[in-house]
Amino acid sequence: MKYLLKGGTVVSGTDVRKADVLIEDEKIVAVSDDMIQDDAALIDVTGKLLFPGFIDAHTHFDLEVSGTVTADNFDTGTKAAIAGGTTCIIDFATQNKGETLQEGLANWHKKADGRSSCDYGFHMAISEWTPQVSDEIPEMFEAGITSFKMYMTYSSRVRDWEIYQILKRIKEYGGVAGVHCENGELIDELIKEQKKAGNLSPSAHPVSRPSSIEAEAVNRFLTIAKLVDVPVIVVHLSSKEGFREIEQARENGQRVYVETCPQYLLMDEGRYYLPGFESAKYVISPPLRTKADNECLWKALKEEQIDTVATDHCSFTTGQKEMGKDDFTKIPNGMPGVETRAVLMYTFGVLEDRISLTQMCKLMAENPAKLYGMYPQKGCLEPGSDADLVIWDPNYESRITAKDQLQNMDYAPFEGLSVKGRAEKVFLRGVLSVEDGKVIKENHGKYISRKRGNLD
Ligand code: DUC
Ligand code: ZN
Ligand code: ZN
Numbered sequence: 001m002k003y004l005l006k007g008g009t010v011v012s013g014t015d016v017r018k019a020d021v022l023i024e025d026e027k028i029v030a031v032s033d034d035m036i037q038d039d040a041a042l043i044d045v046t047g048k049l050l051f052p053g054f055i056d057a058h059t060h061f062d063l064e065v066s067g068t069v070t071a072d073n074f075d076t077g078t079k080a081a082i083a084g085g086t087t088c089i090i091d092f093a094t095q096n097k098g099e100t101l102q103e104g105l106a107n108w109h110k111k112a113d114g115r116s117s118c119d120y121g122f123h124m125a126i127s128e129w130t131p132q133v134s135d136e137i138p139e140m141f142e143a144g145i146t147s148f149k150m151y152m153t154y155s156s157r158v159r160d161w162e163i164y165q166i167l168k169r170i171k172e173y174g175g176v177a178g179v180h181c182e183n184g185e186l187i188d189e190l191i192k193e194q195k196k197a198g199n200l201s202p203s204a205h206p207v208s209r210p211s212s213i214e215a216e217a218v219n220r221f222l223t224i225a226k227l228v229d230v231p232v233i234v235v236h237l238s239s240k241e242g243f244r245e246i247e248q249a250r251e252n253g254q255r256v257y258v259e260t261c262p263q264y265l266l267m268d269e270g271r272y273y274l275p276g277f278e279s280a281k282y283v284i285s286p287p288l289r290t291k292a293d294n295e296c297l298w299k300a301l302k303e304e305q306i307d308t309v310a311t312d313h314c315s316f317t318t319g320q321k322e323m324g325k326d327d328f329t330k331i332p333n334g335m336p337g338v339e340t341r342a343v344l345m346y347t348f349g350v351l352e353d354r355i356s357l358t359q360m361c362k363l364m365a366e367n368p369a370k371l372y373g374m375y376p377q378k379g380c381l382e383p384g385s386d387a388d389l390v391i392w393d394p395n396y397e398s399r400i401t402a403k404d405q406l407q408n409m410d411y412a413p414f415e416g417l418s419v420k421g422r423a424e425k426v427f428l429r430g431v432l433s434v435e436d437g438k439v440i441k442e443n444h445g446k447y448i449s450r451k452r453g454n455l456d
Contacts, residue, residue: 001025001430004037005391008045010381011357012052013366021050023387026429031381045391048424051361052381053087053388054342055368057123058235058259058310061091062111066332068323071315074112074120076408079439080339082118083406085423087388088378088448089338090368092149093122097156101126101136105143109447116445118428119388121372123178125149126166127156134169141173144449146373148177149235152217153184153285160224167228174452176371178233178259181217181242182209182286191329202279203272204328206287211239214286218245222254231255233371236312238264238286240296247305257371257455259308260297262337262344263413268294280321281411283331284312298354301363307371307455309345309363311337317410336407340400340414342390346421373451387430396422406439 005021010031020035021028061077063070072080074091081089093108095101101124108122124145126133140148148170151157158166163179170177187209194204218234222245225232234246237260246256263284268291271282282288300306314334324331345364349355355363369379376385397420398404402412426434433441 002040003043004035004040005043005045005050008048008050010050011361012380013358013362016357021381023430026387028381028383028385028387030383049392049394050381051390051392052365052379053390054085054364055088055378056081056086056310056338056341057090057308057368057372058312059089059091059338060314066330068320068332071317071408075115077338078116078118078445080406082426082433083439084339085342085390085426086118086338087426087428088119090121090123090372092125094125095127097128101133101140115443117439117442118445119448120445121448121450123147123149129158129162129165137169137173146175146450146452148175150177151180153180153182153187157184163224167225167230171228171230176231176233176453178235179221181214181221181234183213183217186213200327202283202328205283206269206272209285209287211241211289214239215241215245218242222249222256226254233257233259235259236261239289240293243296243300258306259310260306261310261312262341263335265294265297266344266348277325280324280331281413283333284335285333301355308368311341313338315407315409335413336409339405339407342423343419343421347419351420367455371453371455373453374448387427389427390423391425393422393424
């Protein structure tokens with residue numbers, strides 16, 4: 001099938017220009033002025049912005065957490081993703097304790113294959129480091145997994161020596177690691193204190209995980225990375241204090257990549273003091289911070305000190321959140337976000353002049369594609385690239401509400417918020433998958449075997 005998208009404005013990581021786009025089968029074949037192509041279906045995109053399909057490099061679909069499973073699986077999660085303009089996600093295939101990496105990977109393929117409506121890749125989350133696991137690393141690269149994840153908190157956390165050994169091993173193959181930076185041992189102590197004082201409500205959650213807990217872990221992680229002499233990624237950065245550690249490491253010549261998420265830009269700790277059990281919706285880790293932290297992260301985005309914006313989509317219904325009604329530590333941590341990332345970044349980033357259109361494109365398409373080894377197959381609108389493309393209506397106005405979303409959720413964290421812009425049409429490898437904001441093609445997503453990344 002051939003399409004000619006005529007009259008639109010093409011956004012890349014470097015410029016915004018009027019151009020027509022010709023798609024044939026799975027690929028973009030030309031981007032240029034005033035094209036005529038009689039055998040192509042013509043789509044008039046006058047007044048629309050054309051973005052490369054957005055990439056969300058941080059989702060958790062079909063993940064077991066605190067004795068329950070995330071509300072979104074690959075079916076609902078990827079439909080929500082593509083409806084919001086995201087044509088590729090990278091989820092975390094997870095090695096549970098006692099499992100091999102291959103078992104973890106096979107498990108994630110079982111969850112995702114054949115039921116994904118956008119393309120998908122996997123990072124490998126390592127929770128136990130043994131000589132056998134070390135031997136499996138080359139097999140991961142052969143399977144298209146070039147990025148790895150570690151947690152410094154939760155029961156799956158790895159110790160400093162493990163991070164050191166894992167980074168050394170990954171470095172041999174040119175891979176990259178992203179780490180959830182929070183000091184798990186100190187969190188356990190602060191939780192004990194909250195419980196002892198009888199503070200069992202969600203308001204105790206941020207108190208048990210202050211910014212210093214993130215900053216210390218960022219510092220320790222970057223100290224380890226410096227010893228190994230390897231670039232690394234700090235995922236879902238939430239705080240000014242954590243950012244200062246990154247600045248310091250960079251001043252000392254270290255290469256550090258940083259990801260943040262819309263919730264850390266647009267929400268603050270006030271959400272932990274809502275009536276009833278409402279605050280449970282916002283129990284995420286790291287927790288929401290202050291307005292000053294929000295502003296620090298926006299400034300860092302504008303100055304291109306933060307490289308990617310992902311979501312950490314990890315959804316639980318209000319019913320699931322009730323598990324922690326009498327004890328905040330039993331509230332499954334996480335919130336949805338995969339469906340609303342682009343509209344939030346457009347409305348509160350671009351339209352409020354906090355970031356430019358080209359920066360939005362970099363943060364949500366070009367940079368994740370480069371960092372995670374998918375560029376130029378994805379992340380840009382260039383001849384030869386996958387025809388993953390978002391036709392963005394910049395004037396569409398709506399209000400975020402749970403009842404309109406495809407995420408398998410009974411609430412929306414940004415309920416009632418007025419937003420502007422919409423993914424009107426979305427192509428996934430040349431197939432029109434979203435029309436008038438509705439998913440019209442399901443299960444067309446395929447596994448993306450990734451190469452080694454490079455964002456320099
Ligand atoms: N944080 C969350 O809030 N949920 C899942 C994983 C994570 O790191
Ligand atoms: Zn995390
Ligand atoms: Zn996460």
